Amino acid sequence: MKEAISDIQKYRNQLKENLLQICPNLNLEELEELAQKTTLMKIAKKEIFIKTESYSDKIYFIIKGMVRVFYEKENKEITSVLLVEGGVLAGSYSYITGDKNFCNYQALEDTTVLWLSNNELEILYKKYHSIERLGRVIIEKYYASFMKKSYDVLFLSAEERYNTFVINHRELFNRISLKYIASYLGISQETLSRLRAKQ
Amino acid sequence: MKNKDIDILEYKKKLKQHLLDICPTVVPDELKILIDKFTLKKFKKNELLIEAGTYSNKLFFIGRGIVRVFYFKEDKEITNALVKENEIIAGAYSIFTGEKSFNNYETLEASITLYIEYSELEKLYNKFHSLERLGRLLVQKYYATYIKKTHDVLFLSAEERYANFIRNHVELINRVSLRFIASYLGVAQETLSRLRSK
Numbered sequence: 001m002k003e004a005i006s007d008i009q010k011y012r013n014q015l016k017e018n019l020l021q022i023c024p025n026l027n028l029e030e031l032e033e034l035a036q037k038t039t040l041m042k043i044a045k046k047e048i049f050i051k052t053e054s055y056s057d058k059i060y061f062i063i064k065g066m067v068r069v070f071y072e073k074e075n076k077e078i079t080s081v082l083l084v085e086g087g088v089l090a091g092s093y094s095y096i097t098g099d100k101n102f103c104n105y106q107a108l109e110d111t112t113v114l115w116l117s118n119n120e121l122e123i124l125y126k127k128y129h130s131i132e133r134l135g136r137v138i139i140e141k142y143y144a145s146f147m148k149k150s151y152d153v154l155f156l157s158a159e160e161r162y163n164t165f166v167i168n169h170r171e172l173f174n175r176i177s178l179k180y181i182a183s184y185l186g187i188s189q190e191t192l193s194r195l196r197a198k199q
Numbered sequence: 200m201k202n203k204d205i206d207i208l209e210y211k212k213k214l215k216q217h218l219l220d221i222c223p224t225v226v227p228d229e230l231k232i233l234i235d236k237f238t239l240k241k242f243k244k245n246e247l248l249i250e251a252g253t254y255s256n257k258l259f260f261i262g263r264g265i266v267r268v269f270y271f272k273e274d275k276e277i278t279n280a281l282v283k284e285n286e287i288i289a290g291a292y293s294i295f296t297g298e299k300s301f302n303n304y305e306t307l308e309a310s311i312t313l314y315i316e317y318s319e320l321e322k323l324y325n326k327f328h329s330l331e332r333l334g335r336l337l338v339q340k341y342y343a344t345y346i347k348k349t350h351d352v353l354f355l356s357a358e359e360r361y362a363n364f365i366r367n368h369v370e371l372i373n374r375v376s377l378r379f380i381a382s383y384l385g386v387a388q389e390t391l392s393r394l395r396s397k
Contacts, residue, residue, distance in 0.1 A: 071353070073353060091346075093346055102353075102354065125332065126332075129331055139338050140295050140338055141295075143291065146342075146346065146349075147291065147292045147296065148296050154301075
């Protein structure tokens with residue numbers, strides 16, 4: 001029991017470091033209060049912890065592991081986001097639009113997250129300026145990465161998208177099945193193998 | 200009072216209402232400080248607010264007129280967004296990624312806007328909590344529009360997309376050339392004509 005308590009403290013410390021990376025001028029006391037309100041959750045590899053058609057009521061902070069976001073279209077799974085430790089799951093379709101989610105969120109490794117209910121988060125937003133800022137910065141980052149991905153799909157060749165991915169996520173190659181990377185890049189697995197062989 | 204001053208007052212009043220709709224709890228004095236920072240700018244029909252290939256750091260409130268957002272792909276123009284009076288538009292891609300805009304923002308009618316630099320806006324976000332809140336809700340709202348469009352293109356039929364468009368933007372049908380609406384909906388112009396005659 002004692003160990004479990006010190007574990008969660010360790011994860012909360014990690015969370016504070018991660019959030020300071022995203023938003024460096026966070027007030028430390030306000031950040032501490034946020035961290036203390038989080039709950040630990042462990043997700044087994046392959047488990048889908050947010051399902052399509054659901055409504056989200058939580059924000060998740062990834063402490064360890066990896067999460068894949070995907071949707072199904074014409075019986076095919078399309079991977080739209082890959083997130084590792086330090087990542088925040090806040091911009092879900094349901095949270096932002098109020099409609100049902102159309103994506104599934106799946107752990108690709110045994111994954112440790114800390115979560116906070118949206119209600120709790122709203123209370124912190126109201127109470128603290130710097131937490132409200134954190135909320136804005138997280139959404140802006142989501143928005144930016146979403147737009148950047150759309151841009152890449154529109155204007156970059158498969159090879160350029162692959163090169164961008166290698167520059168930004170080299171460490172993922174050894175941790176994740178190539179079929180997910182191919183799907184994320186919007187190319188076939190054969191093309192991905194060909195591009196890898198070129199390197 | 201000069202005409203221009205009357206315009207500013209009128210459009211600032213509209214802007215104030217728009218921002219209050221987004222964030223009803225904003226502190227009135229802080230909202231006033233924000234609105235005072237906006238500058239009036241008029242555009243002729245078919246003039247560019249933001250040109251593709253340039254950096255943009257501006258956020259516009261459209262007081263009057265329509266702006267079309269489009270990009271070129273393989274020599275074809277694709278219309279991304281159609282934004283009318285009482286809405287906000289910004290070079291979000293350029294602001295949030297730090298890269299050049301790939302979209303052109305062009306007026307389809309003579310338009311009147313109020314604008315502010317995003318960096319100016321961020322200074323006010325830092326200074327006032329209630330404006331920070333407004334900023335968060337604003338970016339959430341525009342992000343929502345963006346992912347909703349992505350969702351609709353992925354999962355709705357042409358007919359459903361058209362029905363949504365009519366529900367939300369019926370007045371645009373008479374103000375915007377059908378080829379832009381077809382492009383925005385991702386359908387051929389013939390398909391749009393068929394849907395309209397239904």
